Amino acid sequence: MERSKKPSAIGVGASLPQPTVSAKHGIIEASLPSGESVAVYLYGATVTSWKANGQEQLFLSQKTHLDGSKPIRGGIPLVFPVFGPPPQNHVTSPLPQHGFARNSTWEFLGKSSSEAGKGDLAVKLDFGLSHTMLSEEFRKAWPYEFGLVYSVTLTKGALRTSLQVTNEGKENFEFQVLMHTYLSVEDISNIRVKNLESKTYIDKTRNATSHTESSPALAITGETDRVYQGLDPATPIIVSSASDDQPLFSITREALTDIVVWNPWIEKAKGMADFGPDEAYQNMICVEAGSVSSWQTLEAGDSWEGGQSIKSRL
Numbered sequence: 001m002e003r004s005k006k007p008s009a010i011g012v013g014a015s016l017p018q019p020t021v022s023a024k025h026g027i028i029e030a031s032l033p034s035g036e037s038v039a040v041y042l043y044g045a046t047v048t049s050w051k052a053n054g055q056e057q058l059f060l061s062q063k064t065h066l067d068g069s070k071p072i073r074g075g076i077p078l079v080f081p082v083f084g085p086p087p088q089n090h091v092t093s094p095l096p097q098h099g100f101a102r103n104s105t106w107e108f109l110g111k112s113s114s115e116a117g118k119g120d121l122a123v124k125l126d127f128g129l130s131h132t133m134l135s136e137e138f139r140k141a142w143p144y145e146f147g148l149v150y151s152v153t154l155t156k157g158a159l160r161t162s163l164q165v166t167n168e169g170k171e172n173f174e175f176q177v178l179m180h181t182y183l184s185v186e187d188i189s190n191i192r193v194k195n196l197e198s199k200t201y202i203d204k205t206r207n208a209t210s211h212t213e214s215s216p217a218l219a220i221t222g223e224t225d226r227v228y229q230g231l232d233p234a235t236p237i238i239v240s241s242a243s244d245d246q247p248l249f250s251i252t253r254e255a256l257t258d259i260v261v262w263n264p265w266i267e268k269a270k271g272m273a274d275f276g277p278d279e280a281y282q283n284m285i286c287v288e289a290g291s292v293s294s295w296q297t298l299e300a301g302d303s304w305e306g307g308q309s310i311k312s313r314l
């Protein structure tokens with residue numbers, strides 16, 4: 001009689017190398033047998049490192065605080081429930097710039113592994129934040145009962161980050177959300193951002209005036225702080241190298257229809273105490289997928305989910 005084969009947990013031969021996950025000193029690290037890795041701080045559930053193709057893909061300021069005293073400058077800070085300085089006379093007015101998610105301590109909910117096709121593996125890390133976990137100051141400032149589950153999924157050539165927001169209370173609340181991704185680039189002067197042409201944007205460096213993008217390949221030549229609105233999440237935003245016209249990153253989204261493009265350039269970089277070295281503005285570009293140009297309203301008991309998938313060096 002043939003002995004029944006026990007199915008392995010991840011649906012591939014049990015003897016194959018598996019992803020490894022470690023949790024130490026408030027940092028969760030995962031790596032794939034093929035060499036890719038990711039590191040996430042419980043503080044802010046901030047991804048601080050993503051290595052793919054043998055290289056770091058995210059920019060992390062050398063002067064960042066990593067001790068929980070300030071939001072992390074670099075990686076992927078999560079902006080919730082308000083983007084930028086909160087508007088006046090709004091429920092979010094008492095909150096700091098970009099809300100509380102990036103400066104609250106999350107819990108690690110666990111890991112799961114699966115097959116990502118063609119024999120590749122995926123490892124997913126889940127993080128949670130809820131009303132009762134907030135500091136008293138934040139609980140008072142934003143008194144809604146909510147649950148956030150943030151999932152970070154690493155596969156061979158891509159990193160996916162997704163957020164589920166649940167209204168666990170009895171009254172509606174509204175929120176904005178943004179994945180503030182700092183991409184690492186060799187030289188900002190060689191970078192172009194594609195698939196923004198003909199889109200409306202708010203230029204925060206020019207009194208929040210509205211403009212239409214005319215360039216098929218946006219070059220960054222000075223301080224840049226733009227909120228592009230109403231994009232099709234399925235159309236990738238491509239960050240490419242101008243010298244050889246090769247794509248470096250491709251970002252698709254789900255339910256995130258806005259894209260913020262930010263580079264502080266020379267003076268602003270110097271003015272940020274946690275940004276360094278001063279010239280590092282040349283080695284980063286923030287391409288931030290979000291829902292920030294209006295508010296998402298979540299009714300009692302409802303959930304909302306959005307996310308981004310970043311592919312590197314296609």
Ligand SMILES: O=P(O)(O)OC[C@H]1O[C@@H](O)[C@H](O)[C@@H](O)[C@@H]1O
Nearest residue numbers: 084097098180204225260262288
């Ligand atoms: O310094 P912070 O709070 O991390 O914000 C950095 C930048 O974040 C961007 O998303 C904003 O559009 C900019 O206006 C802001 O300067």
